Amino acid sequence: xxxxxxxxxxxxxLAVATAxxxxxxxxxxxxxxxxxxxxxxxxxxxxxxxxxxxxxxFLLASFVTDRRFVEQLHAWHRSLPxxxxxxxxAARLAAVGVLLSTVAFGFVAPDEQxxxxxxxxxxxxxxxxxVASTYLLGNAWPALNPVRALADALPSxxxxxxxxxxxxxxxxxxxxxxxxxxxxPLADDPRLxxxxxxxxTLVTVGGAVVVGAERWFTSxxxxxxxxxxxxxxxxxxxxxxxxxxxxxxxxxxxxxVSGRDEVAFVVALLFVTTYDGFVATGLWATIARxxxxxxxxxxxxxxxxxxxxxxxxxxAFRWAARDARRRAESYLTxxxxxxxxxxxxxxxxxxxxxxHNLGSVLLLSPTLVAVATSPLSPPLNPPQLAGLPGxxxxxxxxxxxVGHLLAVWVxxxxxxxxxxxxxxxxxxxxxxxxxxxxxxxxxxxxxxxxYVPPPxxxx
Amino acid sequence: MTRTDxxxxxxxxxxxxxxxxxxxxxxxxxxxxxxxxLAHPDDVSDGERxxxxxxxxxxxxxxxxxRIVALGVLVVIYFGxxxxxxxxxx
Numbered sequence: 001x002x003x004x005x006x007x008x009x010x011x012x013x014l015a016v017a018t019a020x021x022x023x024x025x026x027x028x029x030x031x032x033x034x035x036x037x038x039x040x041x042x043x044x045x046x047x048x049x050x051x052x053x054x055x056x057x058f059l060l061a062s063f064v065t066d067r068r069f070v071e072q073l074h075a076w077h078r079s080l081p082x083x084x085x086x087x088x089x090a091a092r093l094a095a096v097g098v099l100l101s102t103v104a105f106g107f108v109a110p111d112e113q114x115x116x117x118x119x120x121x122x123x124x125x126x127x128x129x130x131v132a133s134t135y136l137l138g139n140a141w142p143a144l145n146p147v148r149a150l151a152d153a154l155p156s157x158x159x160x161x162x163x164x165x166x167x168x169x170x171x172x173x174x175x176x177x178x179x180x181x182x183x184x185p186l187a188d189d190p191r192l193x194x195x196x197x198x199x200x201t202l203v204t205v206g207g208a209v210v211v212g213a214e215r216w217f218t219s220x221x222x223x224x225x226x227x228x229x230x231x232x233x234x235x236x237x238x239x240x241x242x243x244x245x246x247x248x249x250x251x252x253x254x255x256x257v258s259g260r261d262e263v264a265f266v267v268a269l270l271f272v273t274t275y276d277g278f279v280a281t282g283l284w285a286t287i288a289r290x291x292x293x294x295x296x297x298x299x300x301x302x303x304x305x306x307x308x309x310x311x312x313x314x315x316a317f318r319w320a321a322r323d324a325r326r327r328a329e330s331y332l333t334x335x336x337x338x339x340x341x342x343x344x345x346x347x348x349x350x351x352x353x354x355x356h357n358l359g360s361v362l363l364l365s366p367t368l369v370a371v372a373t374s375p376l377s378p379p380l381n382p383p384q385l386a387g388l389p390g391x392x393x394x395x396x397x398x399x400x401x402v403g404h405l406l407a408v409w410v411x412x413x414x415x416x417x418x419x420x421x422x423x424x425x426x427x428x429x430x431x432x433x434x435x436x437x438x439x440x441x442x443x444x445x446x447x448x449x450x451y452v453p454p455p456x457x458x459x
Numbered sequence: 460m461t462r463t464d465x466x467x468x469x470x471x472x473x474x475x476x477x478x479x480x481x482x483x484x485x486x487x488x489x490x491x492x493x494x495x496x497l498a499h500p501d502d503v504s505d506g507e508r509x510x511x512x513x514x515x516x517x518x519x520x521x522x523x524x525x526r527i528v529a530l531g532v533l534v535v536i537y538f539g540x541x542x543x544x545x546x547x548x549x
Contacts, residue, residue: 040548041544041547041548042547042548045543045544045547045548048540048543049540052536052540055536056533056536056537059529059532059533059536060533062525062526062529063526063529065522067497329486329487329490330485330486330490331467331468331469331473331475331483331484331485331486332465332466332467332468333466333467333468335466336465336466336467417462418462418465419490420462420485420490420491420493420494420497420498421489421490421493421518422518422522423518423521423522423525424490426525
């Protein structure tokens with residue numbers, strides 16, 4: 001539901017000056033009327049324009065060669081008041097209430113997608129709204145996390161966490177959660193959703209009891225890690241001296257993730273959105289049916305494309321890091337460069353998340369309010385916004401593009417920090433930029449394709 | 460920032476110019492000279508500071524050349540798309 005949407009766009013000119021106009025068309029008939037608008041430009045030109053915009057912005061960023069300017073821009077900050085202990089406690093208590101009632105209403109409220117509070121809370125309020133706040137404002141999840149509140153109330157066995165696992169369990173858990181979301185009707189079936197939330201809560205609390213809450217939520221829990229990473233993009237940053245206001249993305253160049261495992265997590269965060277969209281294209285339907293025709297089980301086809309695609313994304317990014325080392329004539333290891341450049345991808349992931357979810361959040365927020373006021377007997381036809389204006393599709397494309405432009409800039413600032421030579425820094429970004437261009441074109445292709453229901457799976 | 464706290468790996472047969480303050484190796488002397496001025500501005504000797512300033516200025520000439528090429532590529536991209544849209548997006 002909330003995560004499957006197609007954009008239709010008409011492009012009229014190039015790059016940053018590009019004026020987008022288009023219509024976002026939801027595929028879920030119950031969510032939005034099937035407004036269709038054909039592309040006014042051929043698809044290949046549309047894709048090339050997106051890639052060209054990213055490439056051109058790399059060239060434009062490379063014109064900024066004043067080190068002091070780059071550093072001052074990223075060092076700018078203002079102090080913000082920190083909310084008091086009472087406010088944070090009350091917020092956390094409220095979050096626990098929301099979690100428990102979500103699970104409860106998921107089981108007992110009407111078994112209909114848009115009349116069940118669990119579906120609306122999870123997909124509209126939390127996945128759409130709250131997650132957007134982690135990169136648009138700041139990551140409040142450590143303060144709110146209701147599962148952590150439950151785990152903190154329990155004693156811990158404090159068993160040692162196997163250090164060699166690093167962040168890999170969270171990579172696996174993220175891939176597993178999104179896998180469940182793609183192959184099951186998680187956005188349509190309240191009972192199933194409540195079950196998944198319940199299982200997640202039990203597993204998480206159990207894990208936190210075994211290795212200690214701090215360790216579990218720092219290393220293993222995929223949601224805490226994802227929101228922490230998204231939070232690096234946000235303007236409000238938590239430091240030892242309280243909250244700080246910074247420019248969006250300004251914290252990213254100084255954010256080095258700590259190893260291959262964490263690089264893999266960032267790439268996974270980016271990849272899962274692409275996969276979610278890719279399985280709903282006509283090309284995938286053809287591939288899946290053809291491969292299934294020779295007797296391969298559908299689940300295996302989906303799983304193969306999922307893991308294969310992830311490895312491909314990871315491989316492309318590692319190749320870019322190796323190429324950066326070679327072109328910059330640097331002795332920094334490719335692993336180090338991958339760790340430094342990975343945070344720039346978070347800006348892209350944030351842009352995609354916003355583009356994919358903002359429309360549903362706006363359309364369904366009246367529904368959420370109406371159903372929340374009487375969850376057990378919601379209105380037969382809960383209200384929703386009649387529609388979004390035609391330019392909204394252009395706005396969604398703009399979010400995708402802004403994410404990429406921010407990423408290009410962050411890579412530029414990161415390279416300036418990592419290499420002493422300024423031309424070295426520019427050359428190090430050739431491959432990273434190429435990967436970003438290819439990624440933009442892939443994503444734009446996916447959003448410009450008409451929605452085709454993924455074959456063999458029930459959604 | 461993190462200019463000294465880095466992971467490096469020098470190929471076995473390659474020569475390395477090693478920073479005497481933090482031990483970070485560089486493939487060329489000019490990178491080492493620039494690094495000393497950027498990462499250790501409070502520690503460098505007067506001679507090293509002069510060398511850094513010279514290297515920074517010399518780098519500017521290379522950057523100017525790069526800018527001309529980059530501008531050329533931008534112009535090609537711009538007009539390329541302009542013509543492509545004129546022809547194909549009727």
